[in-house]
Amino acid sequence: MAQAWRCAGLSWTADGPVLIWDGGRRSALTWGKTVAFGVAEGEVRTCVGARGNACPLGAPVPARSTGARCEECARLDRAHSVAADTLADDPRPYRVYLAWFGPGMTKVGITAARRGPARLLEQGAVCFSWLGTGPLMAARRTEELLRAALRVPDRIPYAAKRAARAALPAIAEERAGELAALHARAVALSGWPESLDPAPFAPVDHVAAFALDRAPAPVGEVGELVAGGAVSGELVAAAGPDLHLATDRGVLVLDTRLLRGWELVPAAGQGVAVPVRALKERTGAQDGLF
Template sequence: MAQAWKCSGLRWSAEGPELVWDGGRRSTLTWGKRVAFGVAEGGGRTCVGARGHACPAGAAVSARSTGARCEECARLDRAHSVAADTIADDPRPYRVYLAWFGPGMTKVGITAEERGSARLLEQGAVCFSWLGVGPLMAARRTEELLRAALRVPDRIPYAEKRAVRAALPGTAAERAGEVAELHARAVALGGWPESLVREPLRVVDHVEVFGLAGLPTAVGEVSELVAGGAVNGELVAAAGPDLHLETGGGVVVLDTRLMTGWGLVPDAGGELTVPVKGFSKAPGVQDGLF
């Protein structure tokens, strides 16, 4: 019986996307590479723990959860998250940014300056620009100011992001338009904290990094993994946590967060045998493609 591995998720490095496995092993992903694995039989999906520590209860978690954490571990993880607004004394400088995911889909957010653009890659931002840099609380206040004044959210659901990737404007200038407009409006606003230094417009485009140019429209997305099921497809693009895989029935999107918590084994088969939800104008409609 093949050894089962546990996946820690997708990470973005200077070389591109990588699948990270427990123990530190990494699988570099390149366009055209076949992504094939089976889900070990005889076991379910278990909590991945919090902050680098195993779940003390080894609790079972839902196959459709992207967090793969039980209620207690999810609480512990969020308690130490910058996004939870529970950390006020972080001495590191933070950047405020505008991120664009598709027409009418721009958000404002913050990230530690030392992380560079990693947060934008992890979110699947098609393009972005920095707005300013300063202490954490100043960055937070600026984020709230811009959310209210520009009427932009601080979160956009992944389902909305992945649904538009194959129909993005064709040029970098077109894709940068909304970010440039919002950046100009943002820096013209009063009320910015004095300790936050405004940054000029420099739009960074990730279409080539993600492999989105000429991307075929996806027919659906994996809704969950199941024991005994298999994933098999050729990688044509990756954005945020999502892998776009060419299968016998068309391109299917796999959110790699669904892989965590399962025991995964090598699979040499040629079929995708996990549940796939078809993209539809009617939310929640199940498609029997696979």
């Protein structure tokens, strides 16, 4: 019987995307590499637990869930996150950023300064710029200021980000244009926390890092994994948790969050034998209410 592996998610390093496996094994992903795996017959997807702890119930989770956690573990995981405001005494510096995902789609967020741009790569930000650095609560107050004064959201559904990548301007300066205007409006606001040091506008573009400038446009996406199914394709691009794979059905987007919770084995054949669906089309411009 082939050895099975459990995927712990996709991480981004200075050298590109890396698949992380339970136990600490890492698989670097390079352009042109074949990504191939299957799910054995009879397998059931189970909860991945929370904060490094296994789910005490080993609860089953839906195949289409990107969180791969049962309700209780999802609650525990979020309760200890920066977003839950439970780490007010964290002494480490944090950065506020502005991120752009496509025409008319921007957001504000915060990340630990020690992580550098990793958070932006993980989110699939096409372009970003730092806005300022300071203590966690000062960064949080700045984020809230932009949400209230400029109606800039702090979250965007990932399906919307994926759809926005289908219509990116070809010129980097055009991709940075909306961020430049938003940055100028943000630093002009009154009410900034005194402990947050503003950062000048300095856009960072990820189109080349994601290989979106040379990869064929995707024609669909993997909807879910299933017992007995398999996926095999050549990696041509990646953005956030998404891998763009050239397959026998054309280029498909695989959200690696769908891998978590499954026991994965080497693929026995070539091609894609899981449900595939058309990419969702973008429905309209951002309205600040995400």
